[in-house]
Amino acid sequence: MDITQPLPLLGGLSPQQFMNTHWQKKPLLVRQAIPDFKPLLDRAELFELAASEDVQTRMVIQTPSATAGWHFKHGPFERRALPPLKQPGWTMLLQGVDLHHDAVHALMNQFRFVPDARLDDLMISYATDQGGVGPHYDSYDVFLLQAHGKRRWRIGRQKDLSLQPDVPLKILANFEPEEEYLLEPGDMLYLPPLYAHDGIAEGECMTYSIGFRIPNRAEVARELLQRLAEDAEEAVGLTLYQDPDQMAVAQPAEIPSRMLEFAKDALRDALADDQAFGRGFGEYMTEPKPSVWFEGVEPTDGLAELLNQTGCRLDRRTRMMFDAQHIFINGESFTASGRDAGLMRALANGRQLSADEVGQLSAQAFELLVSWAESGWVLPG
Ligand code: SIN
Ligand code: CO
Numbered sequence: 001m002d003i004t005q006p007l008p009l010l011g012g013l014s015p016q017q018f019m020n021t022h023w024q025k026k027p028l029l030v031r032q033a034i035p036d037f038k039p040l041l042d043r044a045e046l047f048e049l050a051a052s053e054d055v056q057t058r059m060v061i062q063t064p065s066a067t068a069g070w071h072f073k074h075g076p077f078e079r080r081a082l083p084p085l086k087q088p089g090w091t092m093l094l095q096g097v098d099l100h101h102d103a104v105h106a107l108m109n110q111f112r113f114v115p116d117a118r119l120d121d122l123m124i125s126y127a128t129d130q131g132g133v134g135p136h137y138d139s140y141d142v143f144l145l146q147a148h149g150k151r152r153w154r155i156g157r158q159k160d161l162s163l164q165p166d167v168p169l170k171i172l173a174n175f176e177p178e179e180e181y182l183l184e185p186g187d188m189l190y191l192p193p194l195y196a197h198d199g200i201a202e203g204e205c206m207t208y209s210i211g212f213r214i215p216n217r218a219e220v221a222r223e224l225l226q227r228l229a230e231d232a233e234e235a236v237g238l239t240l241y242q243d244p245d246q247m248a249v250a251q252p253a254e255i256p257s258r259m260l261e262f263a264k265d266a267l268r269d270a271l272a273d274d275q276a277f278g279r280g281f282g283e284y285m286t287e288p289k290p291s292v293w294f295e296g297v298e299p300t301d302g303l304a305e306l307l308n309q310t311g312c313r314l315d316r317r318t319r320m321m322f323d324a325q326h327i328f329i330n331g332e333s334f335t336a337s338g339r340d341a342g343l344m345r346a347l348a349n350g351r352q353l354s355a356d357e358v359g360q361l362s363a364q365a366f367e368l369l370v371s372w373a374e375s376g377w378v379l380p381g
Contacts, residue, residue, distance in 0.1 A: 027155060029189050033188035034186045035186055037186035039148045039206050040104050043204075046094065046126055047082065049097065050082075054100070056075070057076055058072065059091070059093075061090040070167045071168070072168035075092075085128060089128065091126065091133060094123060102316055104124075108121075111143065116348075121211055122209070122211075127206075129205075134167075135198035137158065137170075137194050138194075139214060140214040142191050147185060148185060148205060149202065149204045150205060153181050155178065155197045155198075156176050157195065158175065158196035161194070162174065220284075223284045228273075231280070243258060243259075282321060283333050294330075306381075307358055307378075308355060308359060309355055311354040311357065311358050312353050312358060312379065318330055327344040329377060343357055
């Protein structure tokens with residue numbers, strides 16, 4: 001992607017300009033971000049996904065306030081379990097639809113001017129007239145693309161983030177909207193984290209939300225420490241504690257401070273191993289979503305031949321990234337250098353390689369590619 005090229009998707013801003021002026025900073029409304037946009041799944045297809053165990057689905061039903069408001073349910077939902085389409089004020093949210101649908105995945109890929117490590121998923125919401133999830137804020141950035149029907153968004157910088165008590169959803173107690181926009185199919189609204197918003201359907205409505213992954217410090221620390229623990233022996237060795245000048249003690253239960261220093265020093269060494277650190281982080285970043293399950297294929301000679309003839313592409317659920325030393329794919333890491341590293345990086349960035357490029361891989365790297373194809377991570381063509 002040419003990040004200096006103005007894009008209709010960003011209202012004529014280039015990805016570079018958008019990131020400089022809006023990302024994590026201020027909203028952007030784009031009329032006709034995708035001109036003549038048509039929903040990629042119709043209502044029946046969406047309802048079919050909502051019935052699947054593999055899709056995380058939630059439903060929010062609003063009843064007139066006299067009977068106390070908001071109801072929340074977790075899916076999956078069979079078609080007959082849904083409220084009638086004529087009943088106003090309900091909405092259903094389907095998380096991670098990009099994992100299940102190629103065109104939805106391709107749409108999400110238009111936002112790859114943001115690093116893959118930050119891109120999370122594409123959620124689709126279906127709402128009947130007046131449906132919505134109430135005024136709230138999210139902790140992550142979001143692009144709200146109107147896919148079908150109309151939705152009225154009210155948004156604001158909201159200082160008071162207190163929430164309504166005793167409701168099953170996070171709903172702002174004192175929402176103070178500052179701006180209001182009616183979005184039609186193809187229009188899009190970008191909101192930075194913590195920006196308050198309330199979107200209310202006007203008639204039947206579908207909205208696509210491109211959401212972002214925003215790890216917190218405790219989460220990354222926990223993940224990294226766990227992974228570094230697995231490599232501890234290699235990283236810091238098995239040197240034994242020594243205390244030739246330990247004195248006799250009158251308080252035997254007291255832990256010697258020198259022992260604590262020994263432990264700290266070992267931990268510092270483990271953390272200072274940049275290779276292991278980078279490896280652990282990349283493996284963590286490319287770990288497939290918990291719901292993802294790859295069907296492998298039987299190893300045959302035909303597969304290698306096919307990859308050679310047609311090139312290859314990543315399965316839409318595959319996560320592949322790289323750093324200066326490693327290639328990461330679906331939670332595994334490999335070291336690569338020279339031409340192989342260039343080609344593997346091209347696969348991670350472009351999510352495909354031509355037959356010609358596959359032909360340039362070393363025998364070892366090609367073998368790796370074949371094993372990924374056998375795991376179902378990489379597909380021919
Ligand atoms: C929706 O699509 O109904 C809600 C999306 C959001 O507010 O983040
Ligand atoms: Co939101």
